[in-house]
Amino acid sequence: MSRYSISFKQSVVSAYAGGTDGFRAIGTRFGIDHSTVRKWVAIHAAHGLSGLEKKFSRYDAEFKLSVLHRIWEDGLSHRQAAAVFNIRNKSSIAD
Numbered sequence: 473m474s475r476y477s478i479s480f481k482q483s484v485v486s487a488y489a490g491g492t493d494g495f496r497a498i499g500t501r502f503g504i505d506h507s508t509v510r511k512w513v514a515i516h517a518a519h520g521l522s523g524l525e526k527k528f529s530r531y532d533a534e535f536k537l538s539v540l541h542r543i544w545e546d547g548l549s550h551r552q553a554a555a556v557f558n559i560r561n562k563s564s565i566a567d
Contacts, residue, residue, distance in 0.1 A: 476504075481524040484509055485516045514555035523558055531564055539565055 480502075488498045488509060495513075499506035515523040531539075543553050543565075554562040 478521070478524055481512050482521060485512055488513050515558065518555045519558050527560060536565065
């Protein structure tokens with residue numbers, strides 16, 4: 473089971489999108505770290521509500537290589553690449 477429900481994640485993303493508060497203020501309001509808010513907002517922007525669903529994946533070397541090529545070609549950060557490719561943990565890219 474996911475630590476946070478989809479409805480909770482959607483509430484956090486909606487609060488950010490619908491207001492003037494930043495990541496830190498939203499994180500404080502919901503009792504989560506601001507980096508989690510930032511991650512959920514980026515994933516939602518790239519993949520919609522389905523991107524916020526829990527997923528268990530292992531990434532093969534070919535997929536990781538394609539992600540790294542995209543990082544190098546487009547100058548993406550690991551956080552940006554994780555959002556674009558719907559990778560849950562940005563450290564999966566560096567592993």
